Amino acid sequence: MINIDNITKKYGRTTILKNMSYQFRDRGITCILGASGCGKTTLLNLLAGFDTDYNGNITVCNENITSMSGVDLYKYRKNHIGFVFQNYHLINGYTVLENILLAAEINGKSQKENTQKALELLTKLGIESKTNDKTENLSGGQKQRVAIARALINDPQILLADEPTGALDRGTSSQIMDILKEIAMDRLVIVITHDKKICDWADEVISIVDGKIEVISSKQTTAKKQEQKDKITNKSKVSIWKRAVKNFKIHILRYIAVSLAVAIGISSFAVSFSSRNMMEQSIEDFKEKHTAFNNGYVKVDEKQNPFDILSGDERIENVYYQYILKDISIAFENTKVDFIEKIPMPKATGNMSYGVMPRYGQNEIAINPSVAKKLSNNIQTLIGNNIVMKYRDQNINLTISGIYDAGYDDFFISSDIEQSLYDSMEEEPPFSISYDVKNFSDIVSVSNWLKEQNIIAKTAVEQVAALENTFHNLNRLFLILSILVLAIGLFICIVLLTKLTNARFREVGLLAALGYSKGRIREILFAENILLSCTAIIFSTGMLFGINYVYSFVLGKTMMIKPSQVVLTIILTFSTVVLVSTVASLKLIKTEPAEALRK
Numbered sequence: 001m002i003n004i005d006n007i008t009k010k011y012g013r014t015t016i017l018k019n020m021s022y023q024f025r026d027r028g029i030t031c032i033l034g035a036s037g038c039g040k041t042t043l044l045n046l047l048a049g050f051d052t053d054y055n056g057n058i059t060v061c062n063e064n065i066t067s068m069s070g071v072d073l074y075k076y077r078k079n080h081i082g083f084v085f086q087n088y089h090l091i092n093g094y095t096v097l098e099n100i101l102l103a104a105e106i107n108g109k110s111q112k113e114n115t116q117k118a119l120e121l122l123t124k125l126g127i128e129s130k131t132n133d134k135t136e137n138l139s140g141g142q143k144q145r146v147a148i149a150r151a152l153i154n155d156p157q158i159l160l161a162d163e164p165t166g167a168l169d170r171g172t173s174s175q176i177m178d179i180l181k182e183i184a185m186d187r188l189v190i191v192i193t194h195d196k197k198i199c200d201w202a203d204e205v206i207s208i209v210d211g212k213i214e215v216i217s218s219k220q221t222t223a224k225k226q227e228q229k230d231k232i233t234n235k236s237k238v239s240i241w242k243r244a245v246k247n248f249k250i251h252i253l254r255y256i257a258v259s260l261a262v263a264i265g266i267s268s269f270a271v272s273f274s275s276r277n278m279m280e281q282s283i284e285d286f287k288e289k290h291t292a293f294n295n296g297y298v299k300v301d302e303k304q305n306p307f308d309i310l311s312g313d314e315r316i317e318n319v320y321y322q323y324i325l326k327d328i329s330i331a332f333e334n335t336k337v338d339f340i341e342k343i344p345m346p347k348a349t350g351n352m353s354y355g356v357m358p359r360y361g362q363n364e365i366a367i368n369p370s371v372a373k374k375l376s377n378n379i380q381t382l383i384g385n386n387i388v389m390k391y392r393d394q395n396i397n398l399t400i401s402g403i404y405d406a407g408y409d410d411f412f413i414s415s416d417i418e419q420s421l422y423d424s425m426e427e428e429p430p431f432s433i434s435y436d437v438k439n440f441s442d443i444v445s446v447s448n449w450l451k452e453q454n455i456i457a458k459t460a461v462e463q464v465a466a467l468e469n470t471f472h473n474l475n476r477l478f479l480i481l482s483i484l485v486l487a488i489g490l491f492i493c494i495v496l497l498t499k500l501t502n503a504r505f506r507e508v509g510l511l512a513a514l515g516y517s518k519g520r521i522r523e524i525l526f527a528e529n530i531l532l533s534c535t536a537i538i539f540s541t542g543m544l545f546g547i548n549y550v551y552s553f554v555l556g557k558t559m560m561i562k563p564s565q566v567v568l569t570i571i572l573t574f575s576t577v578v579l580v581s582t583v584a585s586l587k588l589i590k591t592e593p594a595e596a597l598r599k
């Protein structure tokens with residue numbers, strides 16, 4: 001059944017098996033003895049197709065497994081091999097039945113058929129009462145019986161057992177060997193052992209000496225003739241998601257830790273977004289309150305008349321000369337206030353008591369308290385009311401937009417209305433120049449540029465600069481902090497995932513040893529990674545809600561996150577976790593079962 005021909009196996013420069021050749025019998029128990037480290041497990045791994053890195057040829061049931069591709073090797077393991085590991089390799093968190101069905105899921109039979117077969121095997125092995133117990137709660141002997149049941153569930157022609165009694169007492173060892181003896185009636189059972197007593201059950205005893213096989217004893221077997229077995233179909237009934245959810249539950253604590261680490265990192269980023277939005281909102285509030293925030297005012301005299309300089313700069317708009325207006329009046333209901341002379345004044349530095357400065361295109365007027373008092377006893381109620389401004393032959397309707405601090409009778413009007421008043425005054429000497437800076441972010445640079453040219457302008461640049469500075473500093477601080485927290489979160493996530501990956505080597509090695517293909521294992525791991533990403537998103541969202549609650553509790557306002565930033569946060573969380581966990585899983589999938597099971 002198994003023919004090994006001129007096998008040489010090396011680990012690095014050390015040769016373990018040297019030009020080894022042997023023909024195994026078709027059925028019965030073959031015991032392999034040999035000094036520790038002589039290569040017994042190595043040989044078993046080669047026979048099982050767990051390790052493909054060797055010279056020579058191995059033929060099993062007339063098929064040369066040495067020349068098999070990866071896919072055919074998985075099929076070979078599924079169809080021909082049952083493996084019993086010395087340390088059982090049962091999956092903790094799975095019940096006895098689930099551990100056995102794990103091997104059966106890939107045989108294409110129905111769950112009902114497989115369950116029935118598993119129960120029969122458990123009865124035969126005397127542990128049917130443990131069917132629904134978690135395997136971590138079983139004794140060594142019981143675990144080994146479960147491992148044997150799992151190895152037999154697909155009815156393999158060859159059972160390979162690596163020290164199946166190594167961890168058991170004499171009585172339990174005898175029971176296990178009795179079971180193996182019965183199993184060996186119609187198949188080949190190869191047993192590695194250090195215990196010569198175990199050889200009492202053997203039909204053949206061989207030993208590995210200097211990398212070669214020496215036959216110690218060989219009996220004529222009186223075994224039953226091997227029956228023709230059903231070939232396992234290629235159709236697999238593995239439910240990827242069921243398996244992924246099961247594994248996810250088993251590793252739930254680690255996954256929660258990973259999700260928490262990711263959530264902390266991602267939340268810090270979202271807080272950074274929110275802080276940025278809050279600061280942007282503060283600037284908008286400032287602009288709303290200080291409607292003349294972008295206005296500049298330059299007095300014109302013999303020393304300075306920068307009209308052409310201001311008009312020629314792209315950052316500046318709405319540049320016009322201002323003139324002294326004579327004999328102008330405003331009237332509200334039956335009250336009139338006359339101004340013999342209205343001198344243009346800087347608009348941006350006016351402090352508002354109520355309302356806002358007049359806005360371009362809005363036909364508005366802002367007055368000072370002494371004018372307001374002349375118009376009404378209750379000055380606040382004036383805001384929003386209409387007044388009529390009379391200048392030369394014009395009557396202009398204006399709405400009172402605000403009241404600003406000034407110690408003398410004065411007013412400001414919307415700059416478009418103001419310009420229309422100056423229409424026929426071009427011949428007169430200008431008093432000052434008014435201009436607007438187009439963008440908030442250019443106010444400081446325009447002011448500095450004018451200073452460099454010794455042009456003295458009155459603007460709200462100090463307030464704007466203070467706001468911008470706070471904005472930039474806080475922004476930078478939040479960004480640095482969030483990058484730091486994100487980096488720490490990611491680092492913890494990578495460490496935890498790497499640890500989890502190491503813990504999973506044996507599980508993945510086991511699946512490969514049971515005959516699961518690489519593609520199938522990759523799908524299971526990917527499904528688990530998706531579940532992990534979803535958990536991380538749930539945790540991140542939960543944490544954001546928590547932070548939002550703290551914000552509203554401490555600051556009295558909620559976090560400001562735009563829908564696009566929420567979507568970005570979710571995409572970032574999802575892709576971070578999928579990427580990190582997939583990279584961590586890559587090594588797992590690549591590792592040969594023999595190597596993975598050694599970890």
Ligand SMILES: Nc1ncnc2c1ncn2[C@@H]1O[C@H](COP(=O)(O)OP(=O)(O)OP(=O)(O)O)[C@@H](O)[C@H]1O
Pocket residue numbers: 011016034035036037038039040041042043595598
């Ligand atoms: N993946 C590996 N990389 C390097 N060396 C290895 C590897 N696997 C096994 N070896 C070495 O190859 C030799 C044979 O190992 P093997 O496990 O086959 O021995 P064994 O006869 O089964 O030993 P024991 O009876 O102690 O289990 C040992 O020296 C071991 O350290």
